[in-house]
Amino acid sequence: MGQRLDCVCVYCGSADHLKPCYLESAYGLGQFLAQSGIQVVYGAGKTGLMGKLAEGVLDAGGKVTGIVPRNLFTPVLIHDSLSVLEVVDDIQVRKARMSELAQGFIALPGGYGTFDELFETLTWAQIGLHSKPIGLLNVNHYFDPLIKLVANAWQEGFIYPGHENLLLEETDPHRLIEKMEAYRPPGDLEKWVTRDE
Secondary structure, three states, X not given: OOOOOOEEEEEOOOOOOOOHHHHHHHHHXXXXXXXXXXXXXXXXXXXXXXXXXHHHHHHOOOOEEEEEEHHHOOOOOEOOOOOEEXXXXXXXXXXXXXXXXXXXXXXXXXXXXXXXXXXXXHHHHHOOOOOOOEEEEOHHHOOHHHHHHHHHHHHOOOOOOOHHHHEEEEOOHHHHHHHHHHOOOOOOOOHHHHOOO
């Protein structure tokens, strides 16, 4: 067995004018996590999925911590009703701080920023900087092309055997959290560094 998750970091998009299914899924995830007693750490935004995630947590009586780099700390972008708001120097400190606080990571649909956060978190796991579970909530099959990309990278030898299991995927929040809480990191991650056969 893995461990009970008390705090997860959620990566997600902040774009406007998204399909309702994406906004509803973010709000629903926030509600589910709060109702499950799981605190949320995220990028502090109030637009797009970020805002709906925070609203879901807060409406269900949960705790949500936002981490924002100083250059993005503006009223048009940042949620003003969070449980905790931390302003940090830059985007790299933001990512490190979110990673430090969380026991696991969930990616909702998003764009460049979400992809960056997700793959940096995966890379940190691959090189042994953390052993926390990383999950995709695959809303509306959004991540299907990404899952195929990862599978192709593994098949072509760019991802070591077992390392494809660093990324968990589900369409339902409850099942995703179950997978994350049962997660055990692959036993041969060090091969990426040592190059042992």
